Amino acid sequence: MRVILASKTLMISFVLATDIIALVLAVQIILSIAHTPLPTTLLTEILFLATALIEIFARTMTHIVHVFIMYSICLLLSLLLNLLFPGNWGLFSIYIVCSIAVYRFPLPWALPLVLVSIAILTVSSGITSFLTSHRLNSLLPLLPFLAAALGISWVSWTRRSQFLLIHRLQEVQKQLQAEMQRSEALAAERERTRIARDIHDVLSHTLSVLSIQVQAARQLASRDPARLATKLDDMAILIRESIAESRRVVGLLREAPAIHSGKDNLAGSLNTQATTFSERTGIHCFFKEEGTPPTHETLNSVQYETLQYALREMLTNAHRHGAASTIWITLRWREAVLTLQVRDDGKGQIATTSAASAIETGNVNTTYGHHGLQGMRERAAALDGDVEAGPLEAGGFSITLRIPFKYSRQQSQEV
Template sequence: MKEQVDVSRSPWRLGPRAARWFDFLLASALVLPTFPLTLLVGQSPYPALLSLAQTVPLFWRRRHPVAVFAVVAGASVLQAATYDMPVWGQVGFPAALYALARYGSGRSALVGLFVGLCGAVVASWVWTSAQFAAYPPGLEYIDYDMGLEDLLPYLLSITAIVLAAWALGSQARIRRAYEAGLVERGRQLALEAEQRAVLAAAEERTRIAREMHDVVAHGLSVMIVQADGARYAAAKDPQIAVRTLETVAKVGREGLTEMRRLLGLLRGTEDPALAPQPGLADLPSLVTANDHVDLEVPDPLPDVPDGVALTVFRLVQESLTNVRKHAGPQARAIVRLRAPGDAVEIEVVDDGHGASAAETSGLGLLGMRERVEVHGGTLHVGPAAGGGWAVRARIPL
């Protein structure tokens, strides 16, 4: 017996509220030790300010990973230029690098890795030089030349931390993309299975309807012929008319029994092939509560052919699916529908980073183009002005 797999289930993840609490607690755990550690070692307030500059931005690491990493990296550069000792706030750099690799793009993650490796070299040189400069004069190793073996402990340790943060973040980003692909594939398989079931059901309904037609047509034909014969024979031989009417009744009962049997197969069901197709009035159903989507449609809706309405619905559906997959969790999108009189114009524009991940030769875009071209329309897909991705179509009426 084959195991039944629920393809509709998504991998477990933190919800939006739990993610906000996790980010808050993590950033707080890195910010709060700044004050007691500064007082404990008796340092000036300047190291504490550097630590705050490197840890406070982590409160926004999930929503703005690039900006947070830039601020944390800038504070680290400022520390290397003005303060030659490690501070607590440096724990914020691997956290910011992880967030950049986890929630940013692959290209930004590589830039962050390069910055981290450069920072490892600079920090190792600054801290090692500071230790040699701190030796009191007159000691026998005052003329000792600092070499690579003196830099290696710092360099290897910091490089390992940078590589680990980048690798973990990149792996999490790749894993989430892989899981999203599996979920989407499972959804497509479920949809295809449902469509096959619909087609099979429609085919079965057609077969039953054909059988019912044969039963009814055959029974009525026999009854008409027998009734005509009984009418002509009644004047000459009433017994023939009686036997003929018995045959009519028998054929009628058999036909009625067979028709009831066939109707029993259809009773309580609705033919999926006759279900209404979605149209312009169903566009709001494509926007869920978690989407940042604005829908602009004319009121009242334009009167368009059913085929055009279905094409508009499928185009918007596919475009919003691509926004959810590629634009990013905080991306906003706007759907505009206009009917200038001789055509219907559809525009779906988002402000995310889907332009770098879009597949211009994907089956979704190919399907949209074929749907639009069937009605003699045009489709334009590509990066939007100012960033993001845009889908624009025009279908003549």
């Protein structure tokens, strides 16, 4: 933006300078009346002012053909000034046409004007002397005029090229900004989906269960007060779990993105999560890590969060839906993929016909773990990964999450 403003300021300064020079030359023509006849001075002044006014009027035009015609008229008047009246007053208009035309027009339009300007210079500034005398020294007065015209044209062309380049860069910048806005909108939409997914997992399931238990509590109030107390205790535990999950979701939303070390943090964090879950529920959890963690590679925040969320959901499903007593957790590091597998000894093998059909079609979440598996699949798909889930032949249930992960070349050779 600063470069464009500087270019525009330079162009305005140039136009203002040309107007001042034109005014000075007009005054000089009047002052030359002492050396030239009055009619000659008046005609020179009229032609000079005509060329100056046409150039000023051409600035307000936007149609390229109209501007081209105006500059052509200026060159014709400049030729008349140089041929009919002494003083080379037409050189001013020739230089202005070379400068502004090259700056405003593309090369196919500017080149003819420059060639005509050079032709006028050669005709009116020494070429006739050369043609009559055939002496090269007669061309020497012409060289400074040609050099000035060519130099002005070159400077104007470089300024035009710079301006067009900056304009293209501006257009690209606008496109990039539009793409960034679209990307931000898409990211916001994905974030809303993620928030909705987490809140649904935290609140929807809990409220649904509480609604059923409240109805059961009403029945037990008059029939079995002893069981009512147990039911209320279960409801209190469920509410505490929901509060803890809600706080976790809020914490995730407040966390700043971070880079997590694949070696130092992930395995320990997952193991701690499993240990905490075991202490709260009484379910035995065994964590195992296979393969060599990378020493040079890192997990980004999305991969790290996906694995954390997946283990949390897997453990919750094993407890709430599988009624498991033992859970085996395995984290596998491989060259092309990072795998998190959770197996339990719950009632995963006992499934109805509709449940088995859901597993075969991949819609396991409708039977096992409500929308938790759907959330895992969405998160894994965003990382080009996948999720497999289903009952085991020997009993229990298994969920496997895979996400792409590559070692560095040195680490791959060590493995």
